[in-house]
Amino acid sequence: MKKFTVPTKAEVSETNQHIFDNLEKNLGMVPNLYAYFAKNDTALGDYLALQSRKNTLNGKEREVINLVVSQVNNCKYCLAAHTVVGKMNGFTEEQVLEIRKAAISFDHKLAALAEFVKESVTSRGEPSAESVEALFNAGYNEANLIDILIVIGDKIISNYLHKITLLPVDFPEAPEL
Structure with missing residues (x-):
């Protein structure tokens, strides 16, 4: 290889x-x-x-997306990096683990985002109507939807690049779920 x-x-x-x-x-x-x-x-x-493009999402929302996508794709590098960045954005270790599971108990809006992201990635872009409705009911709008999908795409790029190259992870290892 x-x-x-x-x-x-x-x-x-x-x-x-x-x-x-x-x-x-x-x-x-x-x-x-x-x-x-x-x-x-x-x-x-x-x-x-x-x-770094200007978008409608805050740092915590972007990290929820990064962590959920990286967990679905089982990217050790991005999970390690975004565990660090998630904590820098104010999440606790326990919250990071909840985010990775897309089972957020501490914030209703972020919970809807995490579930939508997980469904979008696992279904290759075909989340359930319920997940889409829950995203909008939580307060997200169509501009947010576009930014969510751009961040998902960004993270898929880096997840795939690492999974192919298996470069050394230079961040503290993320705990296993």
């Missing part, structure tokens, strides 16, 4: 080297998965632009 490697800063384009500098400055590191995107001259910048 092919062995995938994380590129060093010296092995990527000058544009990506500048992005590495910004990541190191802002995160204190260049996560391995981001570094791998830099094997393509434009993918890292494009992916970061997708992640």
Whole structure:
């Protein structure tokens, strides 16, 4: 089987080297998965632009999506990374575990979001009418729906990239469910 490697800063384009500098400055590191995107001259910048685009969701909502999608796809890298980011967004360890199960007891609106996301991913884009109705009844609107689907797509990209490359996870391991 092919062995995938994380590129060093010296092995990527000058544009990506500048992005590495910004990541190191802002995160204190260049996560391995981001570094791998830099094997393509434009993918890292494009992916970061997708992640940082202006949208209608708050940080907690985006992390619910990231955690649920990563759990459904069983992506060890993204579960580890988003467990850390989820805690940075104010979730407790117990809440992160509930989110990953899409069984949220602490927030009705986030519970509807988690269930919709889980159904959307497991059904390959065909959630039940009840799940869609519950999402809208919880207070989400059509603009939110579009942003939810964009974040799902973003996370599927990174989940699949890691599941194919099996790059080393450079975040604390997420607990098993």
